[in-house]
Amino acid sequence: MARFTLPRDIYHGKGALEALKTFEGKRAIICTGGGSMKRGGFLQKVEDYLKEAGMEIELFEGIEPDPSVETVMRGAEVMQKFQPDWIIAIGGGSPIDAAKAMWIKYEYPDTTFEDMCKVFGLPKLRTKAKFCAISSTSGTATEVTAFSIITDYQKGIKYPIADFEITPDVAIVDPELAHTMPKKLVAHTGMDAMTHAIEAYVSTANCAYTDPLAIHAIEMIMNTLVKSYNEDMEARDAMHDAQCLAGMAFSNALLGIVHSMAHKTGAAFADLGAHIIHGAANAMYLPKVIAFNAKDPVAKKRYGVIADYMHLGGSSDDEKVKLLIEYLRKMNDDLNIPHSINHYGADGLPAEVGFVPEDVFLERLHDIAANAILDACTGSNPRQPSQEEMEKLLKCCYYDTEVDF
Numbered sequence: 058m059a060r061f062t063l064p065r066d067i068y069h070g071k072g073a074l075e076a077l078k079t080f081e082g083k084r085a086i087i088c089t090g091g092g093s094m095k096r097g098g099f100l101q102k103v104e105d106y107l108k109e110a111g112m113e114i115e116l117f118e119g120i121e122p123d124p125s126v127e128t129v130m131r132g133a134e135v136m137q138k139f140q141p142d143w144i145i146a147i148g149g150g151s152p153i154d155a156a157k158a159m160w161i162k163y164e165y166p167d168t169t170f171e172d173m174c175k176v177f178g179l180p181k182l183r184t185k186a187k188f189c190a191i192s193s194t195s196g197t198a199t200e201v202t203a204f205s206i207i208t209d210y211q212k213g214i215k216y217p218i219a220d221f222e223i224t225p226d227v228a229i230v231d232p233e234l235a236h237t238m239p240k241k242l243v244a245h246t247g248m249d250a251m252t253h254a255i256e257a258y259v260s261t262a263n264c265a266y267t268d269p270l271a272i273h274a275i276e277m278i279m280n281t282l283v284k285s286y287n288e289d290m291e292a293r294d295a296m297h298d299a300q301c302l303a304g305m306a307f308s309n310a311l312l313g314i315v316h317s318m319a320h321k322t323g324a325a326f327a328d329l330g331a332h333i334i335h336g337a338a339n340a341m342y343l344p345k346v347i348a349f350n351a352k353d354p355v356a357k358k359r360y361g362v363i364a365d366y367m368h369l370g371g372s373s374d375d376e377k378v379k380l381l382i383e384y385l386r387k388m389n390d391d392l393n394i395p396h397s398i399n400h401y402g403a404d405g406l407p408a409e410v411g412f413v414p415e416d417v418f419l420e421r422l423h424d425i426a427a428n429a430i431l432d433a434c435t436g437s438n439p440r441q442p443s444q445e446e447m448e449k450l451l452k453c454c455y456y457d458t459e460v461d462f
């Protein structure tokens with residue numbers, strides 16, 4: 058038996074934020090990040106609309122990018138005191154993900170972070186509150202997904218929490234929120250969305266319900282991401298929808314090892330002063346993983362179908378896979394994203410010398426590969442890598458060398 062789960066309501070299009078006026082409840086907590094939503098005036102609108110709906114409001118601000126276990130626990134304490142019946146998370150993937158995990162802890166105060174990370178092992182939520190997610194970046198689609206990514210900074214590892222229980226009740230996909238994104242954020246989150254759609258399409262859990270969403274998202278992202286990066290606001294509006302479609306696909310079809318590798322390298326070098334930003338990591342690793350997965354005949358065929366939808370040409374599946382890889386690498390160039398970790402600067406832009414030195418990378422390679430294999434996204438990848446293969450793959454991502462195994 059398979060399951061296909063989405064939020065009960067998805068409000069989309071300009072002005073969708075106003076849907077908040079129709080919410081019913083007594084107390085709403087608004088969870089948000091470092092200030093971009095306040096600066097854009099969106100936080101004030103959310104407060105006004107919820108007050109118009111007759112709700113008492115509490116704010117939980119300052120959720121950091123790649124949120125920590127500690128932030129989750131602090132937020133849950135505030136919820137415990139305020140007893141909201143609505144949790145409204147607004148911002149990028151980080152505050153929304155953090156709020157999802159706070160929700161679990163709020164509903165079940167004895168739950169530990171380890172308990173939360175048991176894949177599809179959460180108890181029933183919604184005994185205390187419902188959840189509304191309002192995305193301001195065009196990438197993670199966490200407003201519609203069954204996932205939340207929380208970082209354990211002691212271990213330097215990002216853990217996915219995965220369960221349909223944390224699929225929000227309501228998603229608001231209002232493109233105006235995405236207009237204030239700086240170019241680098243557009244690039245990184247957009248390639249995150251492209252990776253979601255492609256990984257969902259070739260995942261072993263793909264199905265007739267997820268395929269149309271994934272393939273249409275790929276086409277839309279191909280047609281709008283670079284334009285959106287170059288400040289075409291109509292294209293940016295379309296990207297906000299496209300990333301959500303990709304999210305609907307991957308929340309139900311799951312992902313693959315591009316994400317496993319991005320999760321396990323993301324914070325692995327945080328002690329050197331930077332993260333490998335999620336979307337940028339995906340953008341760099343995706344072409345390498347496609348070459349690796351294409352050794353699986355079913356996956357190769359599916360990449361061929363993607364290439365056909367993208368009108369890339371090619372007369373055999375091998376050729377189509379090659380053209381797809383070339384196309385994605387060109388997108389990275391157009392979006393000013395590096396091709397490999399050794400050229401990934403601390404600011405997320407291409408650099409002559411990246412922030413991760415070769416010796417540190419090689420020293421940590423064994424553990425990163427082992428953790429990536431254990432990541433919740435590995436199980437649905439079309440080809441299961443051995444420890445040796447994962448190390449080789451990660452090396453190709455470090456040096457930008459060809460994947461021929």
Ligand SMILES: NC(=O)c1ccc[n+]([C@@H]2O[C@H](COP(=O)([O-])OP(=O)(O)OC[C@H]3O[C@@H](n4cnc5c(N)ncnc54)[C@H](O)[C@@H]3O)[C@@H](O)[C@H]2O)c1
Nearest residue numbers: 093122123149150151193194197199202204205206237238
């Ligand atoms: N839950 C999921 O299904 C899922 C999927 C993929 C990634 N993730 C996780 O999501 C996180 C990344 O989220 P993200 O890429 O959305 O970025 P983010 O939430 O980390 O935000 C990055 C920065 O952009 C700023 N920002 C956000 N929206 C803005 C706007 N409209 N205008 C100007 N600035 C804005 C934020 O203040 C922040 O400084 C990672 O932790 C990643 O692992 C989750």
Ligand SMILES: [Zn+2]
Nearest residue numbers: 197249253335
């Ligand atoms: Zn992602």
